[in-house]
Amino acid sequence: MDSAAIFGAVMDNMEKVIVGKRKPMELILIALACEGHVLIEDVPGVGKTSIVSSLAKSLDLSFNRIQFTPDILPSDITGFSIYNQKSGEFEYRQGAVMSNIILADEINRTSPKTQSSLLEVMEERQVTVDGITCKLPRPFMIMATQNPIDYIGTYPLPEAQMDRFFIKISIGYPTIMEESDILLRFQYENPIDHLKPVAGREDIIQWQEKVRTVHVDRSLCNYISTLIDGMRRHRDVVLGPSPRGSLALFRACQAFALFQGRDYAIPDDIQKMAIPVLEHRIILKQEAKLKKINPSDIIEEVLRNTRVPVVDDNERK
Secondary structure: OOHHHHHHHHHHHHOOOOOOOHHHHHHHHHHHHOOOOEEEEOOOOOOHHHHHHHHHHHHOOOEEEEEOOOOOOHHHHHEEEEEEOOOOEEEEEEOOOOOOEEEEEOHHHOOHHHHHHHHHHHHHOEEEEOOEEEEOOOOOEEEEEEOOOOOOOOOOOOHHHHOOOOEEEOOOOOOHHHHHHHHHHOOOOOHHHHOOOOOOHHHHHHHHHHHOOOEOOHHHHHHHHHHHHHHHOOOOEEEOOOHHHHHHHHHHHHHHHHHOOOOEOOHHHHHHHHHHHHHHHOEEOHHHHHOOOOHHHHHHHHHHHOOOOOOOHHHOO
């Protein structure tokens, strides 16, 4: 099964559970194809957990849910060493993070110390406990959720951790007709209970490797760099996207092109992926926030003011 076919099959399978949220699901699959992590920020009850669960079931991958609370410890996530009296040695016991897909539910409700235990996990895809380093299974993906409205008892994610999320998405409320369809779909039972996998571990790994073969012309690399530089220099920005953000946008445009059935990227791919990939990486000045300016406004302004390159068909490999 080729990449576009896998993408379509997984999307169709998830839509047996999720109604009217194709765009967020597409972004999650793009992040998975790019070996990235996803931050889902939205109000309670709109289907954040259901999307993650339906993805895990559709892919036949191991899945763990971590409910973040103020009393959860780093060792609960990364694991710990315990002394074995028979062998006379310390043994490593795996934590909840040892799985293909991790749902970090309400990640901002745990302490900064526990949040920081995910930094190595998200970037290096490994855990180090008492000098012992263990690689995480592949594929590996963290999907974290947080509520942007309730700030009581929460700890905002630091910039270093926000930057490690490949994409930030919002699901939003359904339309009247979509909500009506949800009621009928869940009338007798939860459809996720009967969801069957349509792709496996090897399919996803092949998918991820295929993304890296999509050709990106040098002019598009310059286009990405120019966009990023424009955001960093913007008058309303305190901190712009990092080089990690540039690479994320580069990789996202490769994945988007692949899902469109192309083996080469075009400027439109970059433009479509710019906001979900870069929005959470921009920190605004206080006066800009008072003017109700959003990071997405900055990205759109820079996109409008940056010359779009023309890629010569003869230069595509």
